[in-house]
Amino acid sequence: MFxxxxxxxxxxxxxxxxxxxxxxxxxxxxxxxIPVTGGxxxxxxxxxxxxxxxxxxxxxxSVPGQLTDHYNPANMTINLSPDVYxxxxxxxxxxxxxxxxxxxxxxxSYSMLQLRTALVPLQNVSAKIINFVFIAMxxxxxxxxxxxxxxxxxxxIIACYAxxxxxxxITLPVEIDASRRALAWLNTSGITYGETHEKAKDxxxxxxYTYVVAALASLATLLxxxxxxxxxxx
Numbered sequence: 001m002f003x004x005x006x007x008x009x010x011x012x013x014x015x016x017x018x019x020x021x022x023x024x025x026x027x028x029x030x031x032x033x034i035p036v037t038g039g040x041x042x043x044x045x046x047x048x049x050x051x052x053x054x055x056x057x058x059x060x061x062s063v064p065g066q067l068t069d070h071y072n073p074a075n076m077t078i079n080l081s082p083d084v085y086x087x088x089x090x091x092x093x094x095x096x097x098x099x100x101x102x103x104x105x106x107x108x109s110y111s112m113l114q115l116r117t118a119l120v121p122l123q124n125v126s127a128k129i130i131n132f133v134f135i136a137m138x139x140x141x142x143x144x145x146x147x148x149x150x151x152x153x154x155x156x157i158i159a160c161y162a163x164x165x166x167x168x169x170i171t172l173p174v175e176i177d178a179s180r181r182a183l184a185w186l187n188t189s190g191i192t193y194g195e196t197h198e199k200a201k202d203x204x205x206x207x208x209y210t211y212v213v214a215a216l217a218s219l220a221t222l223l224x225x226x227x228x229x230x231x232x233x234x
Contacts, residue, residue, distance in 0.1 A: 009217070009220050009221060009224060010221075013213060013216070013217035013220065016213050016217075017210070017213050017214070017217070020206065020209045020210055020213050021210060023206055023209075024067075024206040024207060024209070024210060025067075027091075027202060027203050027206050028067075028091045028095075028203060031089060031090040031091035031094070031199050031200070031202075031203050032083065032087060032089045032090075032091040032092065033089065034089055034090045034091075034196060034199060035088055035089055035090075036088060036089060036090055036092075036093045036191050036192060036196060037190055037191055037192070037193070037196070038190075038191060039088045040088065040093070040191065041085065041086055041087060041088055041092070042080050042084040042085050042086070042087050042092040042093065042095065042096035043060050043062075043080065043085050043086070043096070045092075045093050045096045045097055045100075045191060046060045046078050046080065046096040046097070046099065046100045047060055048189070049096075049097055049100040049104075049182075049185050049189075050078075050100060050103060052185065052189070053104050053107065053185075054107075055103060055104065055107050057076055058076045058077065058078060058103045058107075059076065059077045059078070060077070060078045060080065060085075061077055061078070061079055061080070061085075062079075062080055062081070062082055062085040062086075063079040063080065063081060064081070064082070065081055066081055066083065067081060068081045069081050069084055069095050069096075069098075069099050070099060070102075071099045071100075071102035071103050071106070073102075073106050073113075073117055076103075076106075078096075078099050078100055078102075078103055079099075080095070080096055080099065084096055090192060090196050090199045090200050090203065091203055093186060093191055093192060093200060094182065094183075094186070094192075094200040094203045094204050095203075095207075097181075097182035097183070097185060097186050097191075097200075098178050098179050098182040098204055098207070099178075100182065100185075101177070101178030101179065101180075101181035101182040101185075102174075102178045104178075104181055105174070105177065105178060105181070110174075110177065112170060112173045112174050112177070113174050115170055116167065116170045116171060116174050119163070119166065119167050119170065120167075122163055123163055123164065123167045126159075126160040126163040126164065127160075127164075129156060129160055130156070130157060130160040130161075133153055133156050133157060133160075136153075137153055151229070154225060154228060154229045155229070157225050158222065158225050158226055158229060161218065161221055161222040161225060162222060164218045164222075165215070165218040165219050165222045168211070168214050168215035168218045168219075169215050169219075171211055171214075171215070172208075172211055172212065172215055175207075175208055175211050176208060179204040179205075179207070179208060182204065183197070183200060183201055183204065186200055
């Protein structure tokens, strides 16, 4: 089950993820030193973008950590890390506007966001199931045919990774669309323009790459287990 090809997949995508993550942090460190027009903080930018889109029931708040920024549709909050919440830079503007883009998606009932939100419970259950299967396999439970067989374990793993992969690929258009909305608003509002707008676009581009790598890694792992299962049937 845990063979050399799978190890190569994991290591390969782990290295790629580290490279992209490192590049993303480097970009944000650089763009965090470049101020935006008007000197607005991330919080002020998010609140202004919400108002411009006629949204008044979403709260902007600060959460601890770095790159912990996210929109929570369950409690209608835009959660910004301290550097973004208080920042007055191109980086903080890009992140704040991107997360606000998710709130705009929610308000406009963007179909892909609705689909991703609907899949969250299934994603969480799948994660718990696959953890149990891997732990059981580690202790050799699959050897006991009365509990579950090797083939059944493969079927469960494939089903779980199918959910992970579906969720990852649905996430891509959601993130890309949020960035598109953010960049369009930043440009029309005059907060970024010319060179600063290109830097905001570059920052969000590298953020999107992290989701692309995650989706491809999930797909590669899914295909690997499918090939094992099909090979056992031949």
